[in-house]
Amino acid sequence: MTRGYAWLVFALSFGLLLSDYMSRQVLNAVFPLLKAEWVLSDAQLGSLSGIVALMVGVLTFPLSLLADRWGRVRSLVVAAVVWSLATLGCAVAASYGQMFLGRFMVGVGEAAYGSVGIAVVLSVFPARLRATLSGTFIAGGAFGSVLGVSIGGVVAQHLGWRWTFAVMGLFGLALAAVYGVVVTERKLASVVVGLGGAPDTRGPLRTLLPRLFSSVSVLCAYVGSGLQMFLAMALLAWMPSFLDRYYGLAPAKAGLAAGVFALITGIGMVGGGMVCDRLGRGNPPLKWTVAIVCSAGSLILLTAGFQLPPGALQLVLIAVGTLLSNATAGPAAAMVVSLTPAAVAATAMATLTLANSLLGLAPGPAVTGMLADHLGLDAALRVVPLVSLVAGLAFAVGRHHYDKGLAAATARPLRKTELRT
Incomplete structure (x- = not known):
């Protein structure tokens, strides 16, 4: 039941x-x-x-x-x-x-x-x-x-x-x-x-809220997730224009084709979470590895894809890169949950959402547009995947400090009476 x-x-x-x-x-x-x-x-x-x-x-x-x-x-x-x-x-x-x-x-x-x-x-x-549930x-x-x-x-x-x-x-x-x-x-x-949980795990906000940023690992999860969101949102926003300008698709057909790429992005989120949970059952740090691999894969595939001339091979590489571009969403959310107190789980997810918005949702399409004004859209889309390099490094640093971050997250803050004794 x-x-x-x-x-x-x-x-x-x-x-x-x-x-x-x-x-x-x-x-x-x-x-x-x-x-x-x-x-x-x-x-x-x-x-x-x-x-x-x-x-x-x-x-x-x-x-x-x-x-x-x-x-x-x-x-x-x-x-x-x-x-x-x-x-x-x-x-x-x-x-x-x-x-x-x-x-x-x-x-x-x-x-x-x-x-x-x-x-x-x-x-x-x-x-x-x-990770599976978060990505889905x-x-x-x-x-x-x-x-x-x-x-x-x-x-x-x-x-x-x-x-x-x-x-x-x-x-x-x-x-x-x-x-x-x-x-x-x-x-x-x-x-x-x-x-096996407790129905009421609330504590004083002054002790719980600082633990949203209590470790290097959780900060790296916020940053890595936001930067990969930058790439995913840039692709979603500019794919219709890319298909219109370089493949000669009418706006209606370009929008429909871009919708397919949006679905591919969603499928990647689900798949990334499932792989993360399966590999991380016996070895939790492997969840970080999944995020690192997805970041590196999106960097390589999208950079290579946008270097090619228009054609079937280019679209295939871009599609696979798009699949990986936001497959880090599930792993990142799972990391944030494991590294923050359960009593402020919604607030932790809000912090992740805020990082995704400030680092990805808002600047991704805008920065890509500014680059396109100066370099051309195809050149801009070749440059944008470089953010995945920084995201991958952030996930790598988070993996290195994961054990310390987990210990900080599970440690119970001492009450004033305990500190006096």
């Missing part, structure tokens, strides 16, 4: 993550319709997308910390209701300002879902599955993005752009209702006890 309930928790949490990214990315499918109906500039359209990412980046850490103290399940349900209602609000928006407000609230609702959701999932499974859960972002754009485009074509937001909002509300009934704090606590 415990095993079955744990997988049910995973399925519902993964479903809400899909809803999260579908609600976030559906806007991209209706850009042309909004531009034509409201006579919007490209900068205004970009702001409607960027405000969500901005709010996620600003609020992830504080809201995840609040969820650790207030209750993770309650926080997830409230978050899903907020972003779903905000998406429904976008469906009835009558102007750019109202749409901007709706997207602002979508960002507020989605801010902490990824970090809190993965903390809930990892808490009800054995430690040996952490994070890959839900890629899958949800593809679904959001694809379903949104179809719905908009047949029913109009307002129904695209309505469908996403109703889907999120339905899932939130089911989640609130099936998943409860009491049931989660019983599963954690069954796994």
Whole structure:
């Protein structure tokens, strides 16, 4: 019963993550319709997308910390209701300002879902599955993005752009209702006890929060993960343009082909986590080795691929490099969980999310674009994989200090009365 309930928790949490990214990315499918109906500039359209990412980046850490103290399940349900209602609000928006407000609230609702959701999932499974579950859960972002754009485009074509937001909002509300009934704090606590954990491991924040950065290893996990995210996001953002300019694909076909590369990225996240867990069962430091190999592989394959002229061989090398580009997501998340206190698991995931955002999600596409302005897009894409060299070095340093980091993570901080004695 415990095993079955744990997988049910995973399925519902993964479903809400899909809803999260579908609600976030559906806007991209209706850009042309909004531009034509409201006579919007490209900068205004970009702001409607960027405000969500901005709010996620600003609020992830504080809201995840609040969820650790207030209750993770309650926080997830409230978050899903907020972003779903905000998406429904976008469906009835009558102007750019109202749409901007709706997207602002979508960002507020989605801010902490990824970090809190993965903390809930990892808490009800054995430690040996952490990398697999982390990679699979994070890959839900890629899958949800593809679904959001694809379903949104179809719905908009047949029913109009307002129904695209309505469908996403109703889907999120339905899932939130089911989640609130099936998943409860009491049931989660019983599963954690069954796994040998404690239902309440909370301690003073002043002693727990510094341990989010208490070792060289955990810092290296943050940095390595963020830099590999830089590469993955640069590829996702610029692949449609690359296929358009160098393969002569029309925008629609280029977008569809780029969606295939996005799916490959998600598959790599799942596969990287599975390999990491299998190899690391008897020898945990091998999890770091998996991350190092993925970083080195993406560096070599993508650099070689973008050096070649357009053709089948180039696409194959780029596809395999893309597969490895973010396969480090699962291993990195598993490392962070093992190197930080369980009482602030959601906050630790928020810290990882913040590192991914600051080092990868935000600068990856932008820096690649600046390089493309000066060097050309093909040359820029040959340079960008070099970040994997630094990421691999970070993972190598983390592996070297792993034992010390693990000892620091498991050490119980002394109370003041103990220090006096």
